Amino acid sequence: MYSQADLTRLFRLPAALIRSLAAEGFITTTARAGKTRYTFQDLLLLRMAGALKAAKIPAAKIIAAFATIRTQLPPGAALSSLALAAAGKNVAVRQGARTWEPTSGQYALPLLNEGRAATTAPRNIAAQPGRTAEADVHYARGHALEATDVGAARAAYLQALSISGEHLEARINLGRLLHLDGELQEAERVYRKAKSASALLSFNLGILLEDLAKEDEAVAAYREALALDPMMHDAHFNLARLHEKANRPKDALRHLLAYRRHVAQYGD
Numbered sequence: 001m002y003s004q005a006d007l008t009r010l011f012r013l014p015a016a017l018i019r020s021l022a023a024e025g026f027i028t029t030t031a032r033a034g035k036t037r038y039t040f041q042d043l044l045l046l047r048m049a050g051a052l053k054a055a056k057i058p059a060a061k062i063i064a065a066f067a068t069i070r071t072q073l074p075p076g077a078a079l080s081s082l083a084l085a086a087a088g089k090n091v092a093v094r095q096g097a098r099t100w101e102p103t104s105g106q107y108a109l110p111l112l113n114e115g116r117a118a119t120t121a122p123r124n125i126a127a128q129p130g131r132t133a134e135a136d137v138h139y140a141r142g143h144a145l146e147a148t149d150v151g152a153a154r155a156a157y158l159q160a161l162s163i164s165g166e167h168l169e170a171r172i173n174l175g176r177l178l179h180l181d182g183e184l185q186e187a188e189r190v191y192r193k194a195k196s197a198s199a200l201l202s203f204n205l206g207i208l209l210e211d212l213a214k215e216d217e218a219v220a221a222y223r224e225a226l227a228l229d230p231m232m233h234d235a236h237f238n239l240a241r242l243h244e245k246a247n248r249p250k251d252a253l254r255h256l257l258a259y260r261r262h263v264a265q266y267g268d
Contacts, residue, residue: 010260011050017059021049026066026079040244040252041078047237048084055086065091135164142173150177168194172201179208188212199229206238215242233262 007018021027027042038046052062070079085092142156157174160167171194178187191205206221219242222235236259243252 007046010263011046013046013050013053014059017049017053017062018046020059020063021045021066024063024067026063026070040240040249040256043256044241045079052084052086052091057086057089057091061089061091069093132164132167135160135167135170138163139167139170139173142170146173146177150181153177165193166195168196168198168201172198172204175201175208176204179204179211184208184212197224197228199225199232202228203232203235206235210238210242215246218242231262233259236262 007013008015018027026045027038049062049066052065053059057065065084066079069082069084073079082093138156138160142153142160145153145156154174154177157170157177160170161174164170171190175187175190178184178190187208188205191201191208194201202221202225206218206225209215209218209221219239222239222242225232225235226239236255240252240255240259243249243255
């Protein structure tokens with residue numbers, strides 16, 4: 001049971017947008033004693049709307065995009081089962097490693113949002129010795145090239161790994177780019193060759209395994225990410241979603257509540 005204040009604090013959604021979502025039938029509500037009962041799917045959709053609003057997508061455009069997407073869903077499919085992200089000023093749908101815009105039906109460039117696969121930033125090269133410093137040069141070059149030439153960025157990360165196979169940041173970013181390019185098996189191979197534990201790598205691997213329909217392995221990867229970094233609260237949310245899909249409501253609720261506690265305490 002949640003009040004409007006609860007939802008505003010949890011998902012950072014204005015009350016007017018929550019009312020619009022309810023009026024359009026995107027969420028179903030049952031009011032009692034000043035609070036409202038929402039289904040787990042409702043909470044997923046509200047979080048999705050909150051992420052889009054945080055990306056400065058206007059409320060009217062969010063409602064319009066949801067309405068368009070709903071007409072394109074197969075029977076029985078839930079809008080909350082999709083991964084949506086901001087594409088400039090528009091909303092895009094993510095399916096596997098591809099994104100498409102519901103209003104035009106066109107595929108767009110790969111996007112990262114909604115807690116999707118994350119990247120790492122360059123280290124202080126001057127502080128690194130020998131071959132590690134040389135690998136860092138290639139890694140920093142790859143990081144700088146990602147916005148303009150993904151192929152060259154991938155080549156730079158490969159060069160960094162050829163010099164130092166334990167360069168964790170290069171491995172994480174290379175795996176992410178392979179994933180976004182649709183080379184899922186190769187991305188998995190790159191991630192699994194890591195010799196050092198990393199919460200970020202495990203989280204990214206979990207996302208990849210979901211796209212490979214290896215959901216039990218994805219659950220294990222998200223759990224490992226949380227074991228390494230309990231502050232990685234998006235792993236709780238993804239675990240809640242996977243447990244709900246697997247008809248394990250108690251586990252789903254446990255992770256959703258953990259996610260909610262984290263957001264209430266620390267914010268997004």
